[in-house]
Amino acid sequence: MKLYEALAQEIEDLVSRQALRPGDRLPSVRQQQARRGVSPATVFQAYYLLEARGVIESRPRSGYYVARRRLPDDAPPEPHVSQPAFDAAVVDVSALVFDVLGAARNRSAIPFGSAFPSPLLFPLERLARETASAMRRLDPWSTVADLAPGNDALRRQIALRYQLDGAPVPPDDIVITNGAMEALNLCLQAVTRPGDAVLVESPAFYAALQALERLGLRAVEVATDPRDGMEIGALAQALERHRPAACWLMTSFQNPLGCLMPAGKKQAVVELLARHQVPLIEDDVYGELYFGARRPALAKRYDQHGLVMHCGSFSKCLAPGFRIGWASPGRHAKAVERLKLSTSLACAMPSQLALAGYLAQGGYDRHLRQLRSALEAQRDAMLMAVARHFPAGTRATRPEGGYFLWVELPAGADALALQRAALERGISIAPGPMFSARREFGNCLRLNYGHLWNAELEDAMAVLGRLARA
Amino acid sequence: MKLYEALAQEIEDLVSRQALRPGDRLPSVRQQQARRGVSPATVFQAYYLLEARGVIESRPRSGYYVARRRLPDDAPPEPHVSQPAFDAAVVDVSALVFDVLGAARNRSAIPFGSAFPSPLLFPLERLARETASAMRRLDPWSTVADLAPGNDALRRQIALRYQLDGAPVPPDDIVITNGAMEALNLCLQAVTRPGDAVLVESPAFYAALQALERLGLRAVEVATDPRDGMEIGALAQALERHRPAACWLMTSFQNPLGCLMPAGKKQAVVELLARHQVPLIEDDVYGELYFGARRPALAKRYDQHGLVMHCGSFSKCLAPGFRIGWASPGRHAKAVERLKLSTSLACAMPSQLALAGYLAQGGYDRHLRQLRSALEAQRDAMLMAVARHFPAGTRATRPEGGYFLWVELPAGADALALQRAALERGISIAPGPMFSARREFGNCLRLNYGHLWNAELEDAMAVLGRLARA
Numbered sequence: 001m002k003l004y005e006a007l008a009q010e011i012e013d014l015v016s017r018q019a020l021r022p023g024d025r026l027p028s029v030r031q032q033q034a035r036r037g038v039s040p041a042t043v044f045q046a047y048y049l050l051e052a053r054g055v056i057e058s059r060p061r062s063g064y065y066v067a068r069r070r071l072p073d074d075a076p077p078e079p080h081v082s083q084p085a086f087d088a089a090v091v092d093v094s095a096l097v098f099d100v101l102g103a104a105r106n107r108s109a110i111p112f113g114s115a116f117p118s119p120l121l122f123p124l125e126r127l128a129r130e131t132a133s134a135m136r137r138l139d140p141w142s143t144v145a146d147l148a149p150g151n152d153a154l155r156r157q158i159a160l161r162y163q164l165d166g167a168p169v170p171p172d173d174i175v176i177t178n179g180a181m182e183a184l185n186l187c188l189q190a191v192t193r194p195g196d197a198v199l200v201e202s203p204a205f206y207a208a209l210q211a212l213e214r215l216g217l218r219a220v221e222v223a224t225d226p227r228d229g230m231e232i233g234a235l236a237q238a239l240e241r242h243r244p245a246a247c248w249l250m251t252s253f254q255n256p257l258g259c260l261m262p263a264g265k266k267q268a269v270v271e272l273l274a275r276h277q278v279p280l281i282e283d284d285v286y287g288e289l290y291f292g293a294r295r296p297a298l299a300k301r302y303d304q305h306g307l308v309m310h311c312g313s314f315s316k317c318l319a320p321g322f323r324i325g326w327a328s329p330g331r332h333a334k335a336v337e338r339l340k341l342s343t344s345l346a347c348a349m350p351s352q353l354a355l356a357g358y359l360a361q362g363g364y365d366r367h368l369r370q371l372r373s374a375l376e377a378q379r380d381a382m383l384m385a386v387a388r389h390f391p392a393g394t395r396a397t398r399p400e401g402g403y404f405l406w407v408e409l410p411a412g413a414d415a416l417a418l419q420r421a422a423l424e425r426g427i428s429i430a431p432g433p434m435f436s437a438r439r440e441f442g443n444c445l446r447l448n449y450g451h452l453w454n455a456e457l458e459d460a461m462a463v464l465g466r467l468a469r470a
Numbered sequence: 471m472k473l474y475e476a477l478a479q480e481i482e483d484l485v486s487r488q489a490l491r492p493g494d495r496l497p498s499v500r501q502q503q504a505r506r507g508v509s510p511a512t513v514f515q516a517y518y519l520l521e522a523r524g525v526i527e528s529r530p531r532s533g534y535y536v537a538r539r540r541l542p543d544d545a546p547p548e549p550h551v552s553q554p555a556f557d558a559a560v561v562d563v564s565a566l567v568f569d570v571l572g573a574a575r576n577r578s579a580i581p582f583g584s585a586f587p588s589p590l591l592f593p594l595e596r597l598a599r600e601t602a603s604a605m606r607r608l609d610p611w612s613t614v615a616d617l618a619p620g621n622d623a624l625r626r627q628i629a630l631r632y633q634l635d636g637a638p639v640p641p642d643d644i645v646i647t648n649g650a651m652e653a654l655n656l657c658l659q660a661v662t663r664p665g666d667a668v669l670v671e672s673p674a675f676y677a678a679l680q681a682l683e684r685l686g687l688r689a690v691e692v693a694t695d696p697r698d699g700m701e702i703g704a705l706a707q708a709l710e711r712h713r714p715a716a717c718w719l720m721t722s723f724q725n726p727l728g729c730l731m732p733a734g735k736k737q738a739v740v741e742l743l744a745r746h747q748v749p750l751i752e753d754d755v756y757g758e759l760y761f762g763a764r765r766p767a768l769a770k771r772y773d774q775h776g777l778v779m780h781c782g783s784f785s786k787c788l789a790p791g792f793r794i795g796w797a798s799p800g801r802h803a804k805a806v807e808r809l810k811l812s813t814s815l816a817c818a819m820p821s822q823l824a825l826a827g828y829l830a831q832g833g834y835d836r837h838l839r840q841l842r843s844a845l846e847a848q849r850d851a852m853l854m855a856v857a858r859h860f861p862a863g864t865r866a867t868r869p870e871g872g873y874f875l876w877v878e879l880p881a882g883a884d885a886l887a888l889q890r891a892a893l894e895r896g897i898s899i900a901p902g903p904m905f906s907a908r909r910e911f912g913n914c915l916r917l918n919y920g921h922l923w924n925a926e927l928e929d930a931m932a933v934l935g936r937l938a939r940a
Contacts, residue, residue: 135602140589339684349791
């Protein structure tokens with residue numbers, strides 16, 4: 001074996017043992033030369049070989065990285081574009097959602113139906129230290145002054161990240177909220193009146209449907225591609241026909257499909273909505289959980305008219321339980337701030353101060369890299385388990401981020417019956433009808449792959465597969 | 471001077487130097503005998519003398535306590551019962567409220583217009599330690615499991631206090647919220663539909679008016695006695711005429727009047743509302759801030775039908791900035807829990823765990839005693855300042871708890887003009903029209919006495935008095 005082949009083998013072994021993970025940067029040629037004592041030519045040859053094998057990939061002006069995993073050829077096929085009814089619907093989905101969520105809260109159940117990734121994936125100890133430290137330094141008057149729109153230092157940190165994402169937002173236009181859920185609700189309330197129509201994806205995140213239901217709004221479900229999001233043509237038609245008050249989209253790694261709207265499509269959606277003067281509520285809580293080379297663009301980035309109300313959160317990517325999210329509502333910032341003041345006044349100081357401290361210290365991006373890598377490996381494991389255990393004819397999405405898989409069982413399967421049967425065996429799932437105002441998607445389910453994969457989860461997938469066959 | 475006279479004088483000196491404060495317990499006769507070396511007869515004689523002078527008071531089976539301060543005879547007279555219009559009104563008060571609150575947030579202003587007491591009155595260091603300790607012990611899975619209705623340990627602590635107050639509530643019927651503001655909003659939402667009428671006090675807490683405005687409800691303002699709260703006769707008439715969906719009352723130390731509804735009247739209100747099947751939203755955020763011998767009764771205590779939705783908070787009496795309140799919504803508990811889930815999902819874990827830890831450790835009641843004593847002294851100082859500096863014909867309430875004084879200037883005075891003029895001189899106040907759907911109370915203001923009294927505050931009262939005269 002030549003020297004460069006040996007070097008390549010060494011690195012490939014590290015990758016296969018997961019000591020190096022997808023997205024990790026390889027040592028530079030200079031580092032290999034200095035510490036490993038090999039010539040630049042040897043390093044280059046080794047890296048070229050690994051690149052040819054698909055193990056690593058080069059990024060211009062940045063170096064070599066462990067390549068993203070390729071899905072095996074026997075992954076299940078993807079579902080088709082949805083075909084929702086064209087009418088607006090009064091929403092009545094809450095009771096079903098609460099039933100399912102209530103059942104899924106059993107701690108001992110296998111959490112495929114959960115809305116959260118494993119809490120073990122988060123830097124809770126570091127956050128505990130930041131919380132303690134922030135509370136020791138607390139200025140008593142800040143407990144009175146830090147009402148909506150929220151703590152200054154935290155809003156500056158969030159503004160910094162908007163700047164890095166190419167969508168600069170002044171800190172004054174950011175409203176800190178009790179998680180993204182409150183941000184989305186306040187944005188929706190700021191731009192709608194009871195009876196208005198609101199465009200949502202099909203399938204849609206059930207909390208969006210519940211928000212419409214609570215505010216007396218009608219849902220217009222728009223055809224959505226499980227790979228790249230809401231269909232532009234269907235959106236244009238719905239805008240003409242329904243004159244909606246708002247459009248609520250999860251632009252990156254939508255819940256439940258996991259679809260990622262490409263940047264160009266995001267831009268087209270933003271421009272189309274702007275021509276109709278319709279605000280876009282951009283639910284972007286999974287945007288940081290990308291498996292690709294860089295963070296997906298924000299639709300907000302293409303906003304020329306202050307019509308994109310971007311909502312984010314730390315709950316899914318950094319600090320579950322801290323309940324800190326935010327809205328960047330563009331021209332409606334003042335209205336959202338006032339709604340926040342009059343519905344819940346302010347957000348918890350300990351949470352706000354701890355996160356402001358954490359973000360200022362650095363380490364967030366390192367944590368995110370580990371989190372993404374873990375989620376990507378878990379996605380693969382779950383996709384393969386679907387292929388192995390589920391009935392022939394099953395389809396599944398191939399999410400490029402987030403932690404949800406959308407599974408379409410063969411026609412005739414009953415996801416609600418499956419949910420009940422699985423729960424009896426200690427397994428929670430989220431059945432498709434939760435994600436539709438008309439309770440469609442009766443043969444679909446959302447599975448959560450946000451937990452460290454192990455034999456117990458694999459067994460649970462086998463049980464689900466058997467139940468689905470029956 | 472006889473021995474018992476000398477002993478009495480010693481104690482009276484301690485009281486006048488505030489070493490002993492209203493509500494503090496005096497050493498027992500046995501303690502005086504053992505440590506001070508005087509006979510029981512001497513102690514009794516001294517205590518009888520002090521009791522006769524009104525310095526101390528005896529409580530059956532409990533001992534002697536420093537008496538509550540009596541207001542001097544030259545305190546301003548009290549305002550009359552309000553006489554609101556009898557019609558329901560569409561509310562449009564938010565813009566005014568936000569203008570006034572925005573102006574009052576200037577940290578350097580004298581905070582007579584503030585809604586909060588001084589943060590220096592709270593055990594922030596102790597809370598910081600509890601927060602740090604709770605975060606170190608955090609169970610990662612609790613960040614997923616502690617959704618609405620909230621952290622178990624905290625709900626058990628709150629249930630304990632309900633039991634002590636004679637209104638037992640199972641922990642399962644308590645929903646933790648983002649401050650009382652969210653609790654009240656969720657309760658209101660659970661029992662109303664847009665267009666419904668809701669009964670409120672006159673004047674009413676502006677956040678109640680804003681909540682009605684946001685939900686498209688109509689306000690029926692009911693005549694209210696500045697000493698003992700809403701008038702029963704007026705309430706009965708309003709129930710007959712308006713068939714309201716709910717009644718929202720601050721039963722103890724109402725904001726802005728400071729009035730305390732006596733126990734018997736609370737019971738009468740609860741029974742009257744129950745006969746009409748109208749839920750009572752009981753906003754009780756100031757109930758712990760009583761200056762009397764014991765906590766005022768909860769209206770909830772008289773609830774036979776699960777129709778009283780009691781809302782409390784730690785923001786005003788223990789932990790400002792932690793944003794932890796709760797609702798105990800009786801028969802509507804499930805509905806409120808579900809609304810909480812779908813509007814903001816859960817409350818911040820660091821705040822919930824820290825408060826659960828604090829309450830379990832003990833020390834809350836000791837803190838409350840100090841807080842009440844400070845607030846009572848500050849009330850006296852402010853009342854006397856009103857008497858000294860404000861124009862003849864000024865009236866003022868005499869709150870027996872809380873930290874708000876309601877001042878009625880002579881007819882023709884313009885509180886909104888006064889607010890603007892005061893702000894230019896660095897003094898915030900809350901003008902009367904904020905507290906009325908029809909912007910009545912044009913010659914009234916709410917003053918906050920929740921801050922340690924000093925020469926600067928006294929001077930600011932003199933400035934206000936001069937401006938009011940002009």
